[in-house]
Amino acid sequence: MADKSSSFGYLPPLTLALVLSYMAVAMPLAVIPPFITSWPGYGNAVAGLVVGCAFISTILTRTLAGGFADRRGGRSAMRLGLVLYTLASAICLVAGLDLLPRNASLGLLIVGRLLLGIGESYTLVGMHGWGIGLIGPQGAGKVLTWTGAAMYGAFAFGGPLGLELYHLAGFSTLMGVCTLLPLIGWPSCKAFRLHPFSRTNVNPSGPSWGRSGLSAWSWRFRVSGLPSWARFSPSISLPDTGISEA
Template sequence: MSAIVHPDLAYRHVLVLTGALFLSYLAVAMSLPAVSLYVVNDLNLSNAYGGLAVGIAFLSTIVTRGQAGAFTDKLGGKLVMQRGLVLYAIAGLICLLAGLPQLPVAGRYAVLIAGRLLLGLGESFAMVAMVGWAIGLMGHGRSGQVLSLVGMGMYGAFAAGGPLGLALLDHIGFSGLMMVCTALPLVGLIGIHWLPAVALQAGQREPFWRIIGRIWRAGAAVGLQGVGFAALGAFFALYVMSHGWPYAGLGLTFFGVGFVGMRLLWGHLPDRIGGTRVAAVSLAVEACGQYLLWLAPGPELALVGALLTGLGCSMVFPSMGSEVVKQVPPHLRGTAVGGFAAFQDLAYGATGPVVGVLADYSGYSSVFLIGGLAATLGVWLALGVRRSMAQPQQA
């Protein structure tokens, strides 16, 4: 069933969806440090196995984004998001079984990997479906605002989830933490049950790769944005400590303040003045932050660089995402959003290992030079999206 709702009521509905997304991503974020610690300390396996257990969920997310989008277009955002939250809960239960002492170490690790793979699938379904559902509720013209709320839910969960997960791991153990991670998406599932669905859009289907051909510039721009964030998250603390500076733990804090503050104050800008303009300026600000980190003579300017990176990264995803929504008909929106999000997932997954090799040879500061160059290239791509959209209008 679908319903037409008042804009203010639609906004409140989307806030509920954002809360459910926050809870689901909180389950992801809380498990990130806990999984690697469990593999290394409890199963006595190497760091490589710990890293694989963490990273394989992101791999699962990347490869299933297109399918999640296709299901959203075919079945509707509400049904697919509900399925994604159920998958989250099942994944938590499977990871809970990995804590059973009766199983051998190899069996516990294999069960954990299975749970992490399913977690990535659930994340893919829930996020893509939520975007499609929320844009259907709010309307095409407010897609930038929807994507801003999505980012706030996601990054807010990651900011809170790491410390909370470690605290729960210390107090209730790995199995207790997995029980919490199972319950959180179920709370979200209950919360969204009464929200109205939106009508499915009729239209001819297109192959996934043809849709990617339409949106690749916007996707590449948001992927290049992700390089700076991934570099900062992985190497800021190591960079600061290698110089003997204080405040090594404040990099992501300053990033988060800039990121969330920007979305709270100016999340409406893509819908008002156009996504490509906002994205180009944002990428330029991110580039300045990354270059400042590269050249920082002390910790204070390094923190300013982290703040500028947060300010710059904040609006790129919703800005470019609003342009993606404009480039495809409504019945292909979910598939397009899924493919678009995969570019950012790929950047997050690949940046750490690639720039880590560079850091071994050239020092930690070099990773921020790469982040600055990536953001600078992203400015050019964002402007290219604007030109490509202007040409059909002129014709």
């Protein structure tokens, strides 16, 4: 059984992957309004729609992401989220190349933003489930702390960086960078082959571990009054860590 410090050592690589993926969300956030309003005939309302649609898709798909993480594990959910981030940024890149009529480019940009929101759901839910699965329920608060720091750190630095890059190199270059950032975090999601804690590393009077998740009174039970998208983590089980995957 690994000690607590070695278990928490799994968090920094996962947090780095989350920071990089959220930079793909934060960097275009301040850029899309001036980019859209630079098109003749497109105003602030359209720009606001393009910005906001990503968050709508995040809300609507959080339940799907939670269910996926429950079935396939947090690792699989986070990896899928990173792929969706990359695909969404690539679609937005094409929309900014002036290869299509303005209406088609706008539609493509909206599709990319919607896909970005879906990727956000899977990445965040996956980070929660995988992180708690690796460390154990006793470290849930630290997982949530690191996740929040990664998210808001990316937003704090991503906005200024995105605007600077937009002014220096244009929208398509910015989206090219956003396409690459989640891929840089991908190696973190292929690590961690060994389980850092054992089934005996749980208080006998508390939750018991089984292959179907937490039994008796579990995390799911403790937050059973919330919808699945609002839970801090999906059911946690040994397969949920993805350790046994090739």
